[in-house]
Amino acid sequence: MITVVGIGADGLSGLGEQARDVIANAEVLVGGQRHLDMVPGDAVMKLSWPSPFKPGVERIVREHGARRLVVLASGDPLLRGVATLLVGLFGTDGVRILPGVSSVALARARLGWSSESTEVVRLTSDHAHEVARVLVPEQRILVLSAYASTPPAVAEVLTSRGYGSSRMRVLENLGGPDEQLIDGVARDWSHPPGAPLNIVAVECEPDPGTVPRPIVPGLPDDAFEHDGQLTKRDLRASCLARLMPLPGHYLWDVGAGSGSIAIEWMRVHPANQAVAVEADPERAARIGRNANYLGVPELFVVHGRAPRSLAELVPPDAVFIGGGVSTPGVVETCLRALRRGGRLVAHGVTLEAEAVLTDAYTKHGGELIRHAIERAAPLGGYTSWQPARTLTQWSITKENR
Numbered sequence: 001m002i003t004v005v006g007i008g009a010d011g012l013s014g015l016g017e018q019a020r021d022v023i024a025n026a027e028v029l030v031g032g033q034r035h036l037d038m039v040p041g042d043a044v045m046k047l048s049w050p051s052p053f054k055p056g057v058e059r060i061v062r063e064h065g066a067r068r069l070v071v072l073a074s075g076d077p078l079l080r081g082v083a084t085l086l087v088g089l090f091g092t093d094g095v096r097i098l099p100g101v102s103s104v105a106l107a108r109a110r111l112g113w114s115s116e117s118t119e120v121v122r123l124t125s126d127h128a129h130e131v132a133r134v135l136v137p138e139q140r141i142l143v144l145s146a147y148a149s150t151p152p153a154v155a156e157v158l159t160s161r162g163y164g165s166s167r168m169r170v171l172e173n174l175g176g177p178d179e180q181l182i183d184g185v186a187r188d189w190s191h192p193p194g195a196p197l198n199i200v201a202v203e204c205e206p207d208p209g210t211v212p213r214p215i216v217p218g219l220p221d222d223a224f225e226h227d228g229q230l231t232k233r234d235l236r237a238s239c240l241a242r243l244m245p246l247p248g249h250y251l252w253d254v255g256a257g258s259g260s261i262a263i264e265w266m267r268v269h270p271a272n273q274a275v276a277v278e279a280d281p282e283r284a285a286r287i288g289r290n291a292n293y294l295g296v297p298e299l300f301v302v303h304g305r306a307p308r309s310l311a312e313l314v315p316p317d318a319v320f321i322g323g324g325v326s327t328p329g330v331v332e333t334c335l336r337a338l339r340r341g342g343r344l345v346a347h348g349v350t351l352e353a354e355a356v357l358t359d360a361y362t363k364h365g366g367e368l369i370r371h372a373i374e375r376a377a378p379l380g381g382y383t384s385w386q387p388a389r390t391l392t393q394w395s396i397t398k399e400n401r
Contacts, residue, residue, distance in 0.1 A: 002061065002090065004071045004083045006100030009176030009197060011038045019098045023072075028064045030057075031072030034197075039072075057082075058089060076102035080122045080144070104142055106174040107199045110181070113140055120144065121270075125297075128153040132161050133267050133295025135204055136212055143200040148193035151182075154200050155189035161293075162210030169201040170194065213294075217241070217264045224290050229257035229283060231322055231347065234373055235391060240264055242345050242367075242395040243318045247271050252316040254306050254334060255279075255323020259287030259299065265318075266296035273298070275313060279305040279324075307333035315339050321346040325353040331360050338398045345395040357394040366396030 003022050008014045012023070023029070028045045029036060036046045045064075050056020061069070076099045077083030086095045104120055107113075119134045122144040131154055134141055143154055151170045158166050164187030172195040173179045182191050186202075206212065213219060218237035224230060231239060239261060243251065248271040253262035256276035266272045276291075276299060278284040284303040291299040302309055307329045319334045325348045338344055344366075348354045361368040370392050377386040 001096055002065070002069050002071060002086055002094060003096045003098065004073055004077045004086060005098045006073050006075050006077045006081075006102075007035055007038070008075060008100045008103075008106075009173050009179070011176075014100070014175065016098075019100075022070055022098065025068060026070035027067040028060075028069045029072060030060060030069065032074075035072035035074075054085065054089075057085065061090065074103065075100050076105070079104060080120075101175070103144065103174050103199055107142055107171050107201060110171060110174070111169070111201055113142075113201075118142055123150060126150075126153065127292075127297065128157045129292045129297040130270075130295055131157050131202070132293065133270070135161055135163055135295070136215060137204055137206050139202075139204040141200075141202040141204065143202065145196075145198045145200060148196040148198070151191065151198065151200050152189055152193070154202065155184075155186040158186035158202065158204075162207050163204055165205040165207050167203040167205065170198050171201060172198045174199065215267075217245075217268065219260070219264060219294070223294065224258045224260050224263075225286055225293075226258035226260075226290075227283070227286070229323070231257070231260050232373075232388070235347070235371055235393075236260055236264060238371065238393065239320060239345050239347070240268075242393075243320060243343050245269065245272055245318070248273075249317035250274065250314065252277065252310070252313065252319045252334065252337075254310070254319065254321045254330065255325075256287055256301075257283060257322055259290050259301070261320045261322060262287075262299055263291055263294050263296055266291075266299055267294065273300075275300045275302055277302045277304060277306055277309055277313075279303070306330050310334070310337065313337070317342050319344045326350065326356050331356060335360075335364070335396075335398070340398055342398045343395065344398070345393065348392045348394075349389045354392045357392050360396075361394055364396055366394060368392070368394050 005019045026044055030047045073082050079102045083097050118140045120142050121130050123146040166186045168184050168186050170182040217240035218233055221233050245265045245268040247269040251265045251274040253276045256278045259276045262274035262276040265274050276287045284301050287301050306324050315337050317339055324330050325346050348357050372390045374385040374387045376383050
């Protein structure tokens with residue numbers, strides 16, 4: 001049995017009697033160095049967090065699971081913390097959790113923010129791109145910092161995305177004797193890095209002229225850096241409606257171009273994952289820049305050509321084929337890899353691609369439609385309809401095969 005104990009900034013003195021007894025009787029303690037240093041004496045074995053994290057934790061449990069193993073964590077270990085990982089690995093029967101008050105709850109109490117009005121973003125690196133995913137006017141955001149350098153990184157993200165007017169408050173060492181609050185505005189943030197244990201509270205205020213990004217799929221085309229290889233807004237919305245980006249699901253974006261489908265998929269929910277497969281090296285690099293700018297830096301980009309580059313990927317819950325439809329084997333490879341209940345959407349604008357999609361529809365069923373979109377545009381002194389290329393869209397759910 002693994003016991004996870006949540007500790008606040010007030011250390012062991014803030015724990016209840018049960019939690020203190022568990023720590024006192026532990027044979028192996030695992031945690032960050034700050035928490036391990038709180039426990040006096042050398043009679044107990046102390047192990048710092050391993051790297052890489054997940055396989056390292058599994059190894060520690062294999063080696064020491066038969067002993068009284070106690071994991072020390074911050075606040076509520078189930079708030080995007082280590083207890084979530086441990087329960088996923090070893091089940092509820094193998095993990096006992098003694099939570100403390102989470103830093104998020106303490107921060108909301110200091111600010112008077114309700115839970116339902118607050119978005120929480122947890123950073124795991126020295127950049128703060130993830131914050132961009134949740135930037136909308138009047139949004140309240142609590143950013144769980146990774147380092148002392150996180151506040152200026154958050155300020156840079158806000159300013160570069162048109163939210164430099166936002167108020168920022170850094171809450172350091174919450175619940176501890178040296179707790180303090182630092183207040184300012186993102187664009188004028190000049191405070192030096194302070195305590196590494198901090199939360200950044202943001203009240204989003206767009207700068208004049210900033211156009212908010214929608215929280216549903218269908219970002220404006222100019223939200224993406226691209227060279228013309230972009231699934232346009234209306235077609236993107238149609239595609240994502242059929243892909244159904246459910247929380248925690250995993251997408252292949254094959255022939256990704258600018259990465260717009262994968263990026264919008266990941267913006268729907270923080271647990272969503274995606275891989276963008278792109279053969280052109282410049283476009284592959286561009287996908288990474290777009291992912292950072294729009295708040296989903298965890299998008300995995302594969303520089304390679306399908307279907308060969310798909311062989312080592314984890315089977316997906318959904319697949320979008322935006323480029324390479326007419327390449328032999330691409331559609332069938334994606335269909336085979338798709339999990340049961342998975343969704344596949346493929347687009348084609350050439351006669352060759354349309355022939356492949358028509359054949360797939362004949363063999364497997366699903367839905368085959370054509371999009372013919374026209375936009376009003378100037379024609380001399382008048383206005384006329386300007387048609388875009390007609391696009392064929394085939395979609396299928398694997399259970400329907």
